[in-house]
Amino acid sequence: MPSLTLKIERLEKLVGKELNIDDLQYDLQWIGLDVDDINEQEKEIKIEYNPNRPDYSSPEGIARSLKGYYNLELGLPKFQVNEGTERINVSPKVRKIRPFVVGGIIRDIDLDEDQVGTLMNIQEALHWALGRDRKKVAIGIHDYDQVKGPYIYTTVKPEGVKFRPLHMEAFEMTPKEILEEHEMGIRYAHLIKDAEEYPIIYDAEGKVVSLPPIINGVYTTVTDKTKNLLLDLTGTDFNAVNYSLNIIATTFADMGAKLETLNVVYDDKTDEILKVPNLSARKMQVHIDFINSYIGLKLTANDIIKYLRKVRLEASTTKNKNILNVKIPAYRVDFMHEVDIVEEVAIGYGYQNLTPVVKEGGFGKYHPAEVFANLSRDIMIGAGCLEMVNSTLSSQKDYEKLGLKFDEKEKIILSNPVSEQFNTTRENLLVGLMKNLAFNRSAEKPFKLFEVGDILLLDRKKDNRARRELHLASITLSEHADYSEIKSLLDHYFRTLGILDDIDIKPILHPTFIKGRTGEIYYRKKKIGLIGEIYPQVIINFGLSYPVAAFEINLMPFFKDHEE
Secondary structure, eight states, X not given: XXXXXXXXXXXXXXXXXXOOHXXXXXXXXXXXXXXXXXXXXXXXXXXXXXXXXXXXXXXXXXXXXXXXXXXXXXXXXXXXXXXXXXEEEEOGGGTTTOOXXXXXXXXXXXXXXXXXXXXXXXXXXXXXXXXXXXXXXXEEEEEGGGOOSSEEEEEEOTTSOOBOBTTOTTOOBOHHHXXXXXXXXXXXXXXXXXXXXXXXXXXXXXXXXXXXXXXEBGGGOOOTTOOOEEEEEEESOHHHHHHHHHXXXXXXXXXXXXXXXXXXXXXXXXXXXXXXXXXXXXXXXXXXXXXXXXXXXXXXXXXXXXXXXXXXXXXXXXXXXXXXXXXXXXXXXXXXXXXXXXXXXXXXXXXXXXOOOOOOOXXXXXXHHHHHHHHHHHHHHHTTOEEOOOOSEEOHHHHHHTTOOOOGGGSOBXXXXXXXXXXXXXXXXXXXXXXXHHHTTTSOSOEEEEXXXXXXXXXXXXXXXXXXXXXXXXXXXXXXXXXXXXXXXXXXXXXXXXXXXXXXXXXXXXXXXXXXXXXXXXXXXXXXXXXEEEOHHHHXXXXXXXXXXXXXXXXXXXXXXXXX
């Protein structure tokens, strides 16, 4: 869990109340914080907070909650955002790589050492909690008085411009050189290196403000003399980018700075101007009976409104007596369902005031996929096969031994593999079983091996760009290994499951298998795998000298059907 060290003296100024360190230790737990350590001599408390509360990454955010807890301020915090004229134009060229940008102008700041530390902590916390290590969000903070608007967010060729980046101020470098030589460039190169052009922000005079998500230009370095700031946040997820801006902006506001909007104009949508930050409250609805059923109380609408105001939310009644309208502060990112509001009501009521009820314990059980995997293992062992357990990591060379083309753009590649033998994830189980045969080539024949395990595939539709599948593969090696032998083993497996009639095999050409002795396996007209005799050159590639036959199937499409 992320952590933060709170100085009691500073927290007292923010809350507006003298704080006893022992009382504070008790109170913090009831607003969702864990006390990790207390330094009474330095008057500091180290706390841990849940990653879904990045607004707790600063003393200002914690002070807001404590003000409600102590009944010093109730309801939505109020923030004034002045309308600004500064503009950033967004080129359509950024759409394919890093399409979203927001920002703002922060005026009249006077940061002390602690506040500078707070900003660094928030920036780092948001990069991890919402930004997925800068993939979804990257934050830039600049000296506003050193640049001139309007700004442009566009792309540049890897060697299309030179500028002096932070932390290597003595050198003018191209974006390509930064990715190859700069510490931050090397660390985050994977986020943009595959693009034909890289995202970049210029000011009106052509100065490089930032090369997001890598590094800022040296011109905009923030110093102890900086009085006004320009914020830029770029990313691939608009909600994550916008929430991050709201958290930073409200923190600056609580530090006494003035907030001013930045006008974001997309070049292909010039009639739409996005004014940010927008700190308007979000709205949700909650059912009173739903709240009471979860908490085990009989709260009225007025009770719930009171407790929500205590946790810095607002609520009001509707024509439906069972429904409340709830307003959520712009810096809160953790509301997705009614149950999240229920949690806030419980905090406002006080978890310490609830009467615990012990429920009867349940029993753990295997996931259905694991149940089916174990069933598959039993069937294969019963057929005389020996189980193998191989690594989910593999190598490019092993794939090429199977006669398969290895396209890095379509594979999951490890950035810093321990060994070249493990530089990618396996996309089939067959590669591991072939290596098992190779390692044991001098042992007594025949071999009948199998494995049940996960493979990992590149899937750009997924949030983490990877998809897991559960597979079964079996392989035989002997003087007489052929299609008939491996087909009888496959039939035995499906017959035992009672689904043999749902299986079809259609001829196919495949580089790993012999032409005319290869088939695609279909379950209820859906392709689930391959079967056939291994091509002689593939056998030689693995250092083997006996015929080999194999099948591999994806278990995902039918283990649920079998369960039902």
